[in-house]
Each structure stands twice: as C-alpha cells, then as structure tokens.
Amino acid sequence: MKAIAKLHFVLLSTITLSFFLAGAMPSIAADSRLDVSLDSTKSAPRQVESLTQKSIVRDYKLAWASLAQALESNSPAPLNGLFEGSASEWLNQRVGGQQRSGLSSRYSNQNHKLQAVFYAQEGDVIELHDTAEYDIEILDGRNTIHTEHVLERYVVLMTPGVDRWVIRQLQSVPQF
Amino acid sequence: MSWSINTALRNRNLGALVAVLLGALCYSSGQDVALRAPATATAGNPIAIGTSGSGSATFYLIGPSVSLKRDDIQLGQDISLSDKEIQSSGRYLAIVCTNSCSNAAFFVAPAKPSTLTFLAHPSRVPVERGDAISAVAMPFDEFHNLVLTSTTVDFQLAAKGSAPVSHKVQTDGGVAWFRTNSGKAAGVLQMTASLDGVSARRVVQQVASDPCNLRIKGARNPKGISVETEPVRDCAGNPVPDGTIVTFTARNGNQISTVDAPVKQDIARAQISTSGPVVVSAASGVVMGNELRIGGQ
Numbered sequence: 426m427k428a429i430a431k432l433h434f435v436l437l438s439t440i441t442l443s444f445f446l447a448g449a450m451p452s453i454a455a456d457s458r459l460d461v462s463l464d465s466t467k468s469a470p471r472q473v474e475s476l477t478q479k480s481i482v483r484d485y486k487l488a489w490a491s492l493a494q495a496l497e498s499n500s501p502a503p504l505n506g507l508f509e510g511s512a513s514e515w516l517n518q519r520v521g522g523q524q525r526s527g528l529s530s531r532y533s534n535q536n537h538k539l540q541a542v543f544y545a546q547e548g549d550v551i552e553l554h555d556t557a558e559y560d561i562e563i564l565d566g567r568n569t570i571h572t573e574h575v576l577e578r579y580v581v582l583m584t585p586g587v588d589r590w591v592i593r594q595l596q597s598v599p600q601f
Numbered sequence: 602m603s604w605s606i607n608t609a610l611r612n613r614n615l616g617a618l619v620a621v622l623l624g625a626l627c628y629s630s631g632q633d634v635a636l637r638a639p640a641t642a643t644a645g646n647p648i649a650i651g652t653s654g655s656g657s658a659t660f661y662l663i664g665p666s667v668s669l670k671r672d673d674i675q676l677g678q679d680i681s682l683s684d685k686e687i688q689s690s691g692r693y694l695a696i697v698c699t700n701s702c703s704n705a706a707f708f709v710a711p712a713k714p715s716t717l718t719f720l721a722h723p724s725r726v727p728v729e730r731g732d733a734i735s736a737v738a739m740p741f742d743e744f745h746n747l748v749l750t751s752t753t754v755d756f757q758l759a760a761k762g763s764a765p766v767s768h769k770v771q772t773d774g775g776v777a778w779f780r781t782n783s784g785k786a787a788g789v790l791q792m793t794a795s796l797d798g799v800s801a802r803r804v805v806q807q808v809a810s811d812p813c814n815l816r817i818k819g820a821r822n823p824k825g826i827s828v829e830t831e832p833v834r835d836c837a838g839n840p841v842p843d844g845t846i847v848t849f850t851a852r853n854g855n856q857i858s859t860v861d862a863p864v865k866q867d868i869a870r871a872q873i874s875t876s877g878p879v880v881v882s883a884a885s886g887v888v889m890g891n892e893l894r895i896g897g898q
Contacts, residue, residue, distance in 0.1 A: 470735075470778065470780070510745070511745040511746075514666070514745070515665050515666035515689050516666070518666040518667065519663075519664075519665065519666050519667060519668050520668075522666075522667050522668030522669055523668040525668075525669075526661075526668055526669055526670035527670070528661065528663075528668050528670060530663070530668075542773075542774050543773075543774060543776045543778070545720065545735070545737050545778070546722070546735045546778075546780065547720075547722045547723075547735065549720060549722075550720065550737065552774055552775070552776055554774070563661070563663060563694075563696070565659075565661070565670065565698075570661060570696055570698055570702050571661075571694065571696050571702060571704055573694075573704075577692060580747060580749060580774065580775065582739075582747065594747050595665075596665070596689075596690055596691055596746060596747055596749075597665065597690075597691035597692045597708075598690075598691070598708070598749060599692075599708045601774070
C-alpha cells in the first residue's frame with residue numbers, strides 16, 4: 426500500500442510540475458496556430474518538386490515560430506540556423522533594440538500564404554511572396570501599447586542550407 | 602477599434618471583448634494625438650513624423666530592424682528619425698503614448714541599387730550545350746534591401762575569339778535571369794551583369810565536349826604492341842581535357858585484352874603485351890575509333 430501511495434505522490438508531483446513548467450516557459454503557443462501554405466504553380470524557370478515544397482513549408486513555419494519566440498522572449502537564440510544574411514542581421518537588431526528599450530512583441534494567429542514566383546534552375550535560391558495575417562501585440566514592460574490585426578506582404582528569399590531552407594531576405598512591401 | 606470588437610465578437614471571446622471595451626474606455630479618456638507619417642520614405646533618408654497636441658509623450662518606433670523608445674518627446678513638434686533608424690525597407694509602426702496611444706504605419710522603400718548579387722552556373726560547362734549556362738542577378742541597395750522596382754540588367758558574355766554578346770533582362774520582383782547555350786570554343790567565358798553603373802563579374806570555364814572522332818595508330822615493339830591515338834578532339838575541334846579515358850581493346854581470336862589509358866596532352870597511349878596477330882580498337886565515351894590490324898612476331 427505504501428508503494429502505491431508513493432507512486433501516486435510521484436505521479437501527482439510530476440503532473441503538477443508539468444503544469445508549472447508549461448506556464449513558466451516562454452509562450453510558443455503561436456506555433457500551434459501558425460498556418461503556412463505554398464502555391465508553386467507560378468514558379469519559374471523551374472518547378473518546385475513536391476519534396477522541396479514540403480521542406481520549404483516546414484522550414485518557413487519553423488522560422489516564423491522562432492521569430493515570434495525571439496521577439497516575445499527578447500532572445501536572439503531561436504533565430505539561429507533559420508535566418509541568415511540580412512534577415513538574421515535585421516531580426517537580431519530588432520531583438521537588441523527591444524532589449525535596450527524594454528519592449529517585446531507578441532505574434533499570434535499567424536496565417537502565411539506563400540507563392541513561389543522564382544525558383545532558380547540550379548535550385549540554389551527561391552523567391553516567395555508571403556501574404557501574411559497575424560495579430561501583433563506590442564508591450565512596454567507589461568503594458569500593452571499596441572494591438573493590431575495585420576495583413577502584411579513579404580518578399581522572401583530562401584536558400585538551401587545544410588539540412589534545411591533558411592530565410593535570407595524577409596522584406597515587407599506595400600504590394601506585390 | 603471596430604476591428605477589435607468585431608474580432609472579439611466573432612471569436613465569442615468574452616474576456617477579449619471586455620478587454621477591448623476597457624481599452625476603448627481608456628482610449629477615449631486620454632488625449633488624442635494625431636501622427637502624420639510621410640507618404641513615402643526611402644531607406645537611409647531621414648524623415649520627420651508630425652504630431653498634434655501639447656505636452657510630453659513617449660514615442661516608439663517598430664520596424665524590420667529597429668525597436669526604439671524615446672521618452673519625453675514634445676507633442677505638437679515633429680519627431681525626427683535619423684538615416685540610421687530607417688535603413689531597412691519595410692513597414693514601420695510609429696506609436697505615441699500619453700494616457701492612451703496613437704499610431705501610424707508607413708513604408709520605407711529601398712534606396713537605389715549599389716550592389717548586384719550575381720549567380721552564374723555552372724563553373725565548368727562542355728561546349729555546345731543548349732541552355733547549359735544560367736545567370737541570376739538581384740540588385741540590392743547599400744543597406745541590403747532587395748530593390749524591387751523594375752530595372753534593366755545587362756548581361757554581357759565575352760569569350761576569346763568571338764564577339765561579346767549582350768542580353769538585357771528586366772528585373773521582376775527583384776530578380777533578373779536568363780539561360781543561354783555554351784559557346785563553340787573551349788576557354789574562359791567572362792560573364793558580367795550590370796545596371797546603373799553597378800556590375801558584378803563571374804567566369805565560366807567552357808571545356809571540350811565528348812570526343813568526336815578517334816583515330817589510332819600502332820606498331821609492334823619487343824614488349825608487344827604500342828598504340829596511341831591521334832590528338833583527341835570534340836566535334837568543334839577542341840582538345841579534350843587531360844585525363845579523359847580512352848579504352849584500347851586487343852582481340853586475338855577468343856583472347857581479349859583491355860587497357861584504359863588517360864589522355865595526356867591530347868594523346869592517349871598504351872602498351873599491350875601480345876605476340877600473335879591482333880585487331881586493336883579504341884573507344885571513349887560513346888565514340889568508337891578505327892580498327893588496327895597488326896601481324897604477329
């Protein structure tokens with residue numbers, strides 16, 4: 426009986442601890458509400474193979490989940506390996522600016538509709554147009570200073586890395 | 602605000618609705634500040650954002666590579682943004698907070714092109730191949746913004762012994778690309794992409810294609826038979842690269858001997874040990890050479 430009671434105690438403790446940890450962790454709940462779809466019918470001069478399409482969707486989704494995490498937690502670490510070049514530099518600067526000014530940004534309900542517009546013959550660069558919708562909340566400390574549902578368009582350059590596609594350019598534009 | 606209420610109602614989220622209504626109450630009780638952002642702004646050029654009202658406020662700027670906060674700005678005066686604060690192209694959000702917050706969004710466009718990213722493939726290409734060479738050029742401004750306004754990129758190809766070829770392509774979405782055949786002569790192909798005084802250069806090495814004709818000659822010597830090719834060339838007359846393998850086959854009745862020999866300075870040589878009469882042939886890739894009959898010792 427003692428052993429069963431002990432087991433119950435351990436189980437209860439584990440469940441309680443899990444709830445606590447889940448609450449304490451930086452919120453990456455946005456990840457579960459992050460939709461990415463890719464239309465590659467207009468890609469030229471090369472068609473995007475179905476396996477490549479899947480990789481791009483997977484890696485773009487991961488990149489945005491990590492971007493949201495970095496800007497909410499004010500840590501550049503989640504950006505590593507997913508952004509390169511200008512995209513990495515800009516996002517790191519933005520996180521640094523948030524750290525200095527005590528700001529943070531919270532992205533949620535993300536929906537990205539990607540269209541492949543250029544895929545190089547050698548497969549070494551792809552240009553995507555992303556019509557993105559999301560809710561953004563900007564906080565100064567704990568005070569919300571701005572909330573907005575944003576419809577934003579991005580021109581995206583991605584290149585294949587060692588084991589994934591990385592974002593090299595993430596540039597918002599008024600229209601395509 | 603109406604959007605927020607609609608969204609809260611649509612999502613049937615009572616908590617969000619209460620928060621929105623509280624926010625509206627808070628907003629209406631505060632001082633309304635109008636922000637006037639410029640209709641157009643260019644990366645790296647300072648701008649000013651106009652404000653209305655009086656007293657002090659806190660100003661925030663959120664952009665692609667910037668997050669800043671300025672306390673105690675004076676309402677009714679312009680807020681100056683320096684060239685360094687708006688270097689990245691994209692959407693910026695200016696927010697001014699007193700008791701409540703007002704905001705204005707504006708876009709910063711890329712500056713003029715200052716560099717060209719030029720991708721040329723492949724680095725080595727056999728001559729006379731259709732659409733074998735591809736070139737991609739992307740113009741960027743000095744702040745690494747992709748320049749998206751349509752502009753003409755001039756691709757120039759120059760190879761020794763032939764007149765330079767120019768190929769003009771309009772950028773579409775910041776990308777200009779084209780494909781072309783490789784030339785007839787082996788050697789260096791200089792590729793240059795240029796626009797508005799900015800240029801980038803790449804080199805593609807055009808190498809001989811597969812051997813076209815194989816002619817062999819041979820003679821008996823004390824060790825057997827010495828065979829060699831005449832200079833091995835592709836169909837355009839370019840000498841094939843050193844290391845191209847030529848396979849010599851000697852048949853003597855049912856006995857077959859095979860020797861693989863690399864081309865060295867245009868010629869492949871082999872020594873075949875045999876004493877009887879033989880028929881020697883040569884092949885490289887898909888090309889067969891002539892047959893050579895050499896009598897026995």
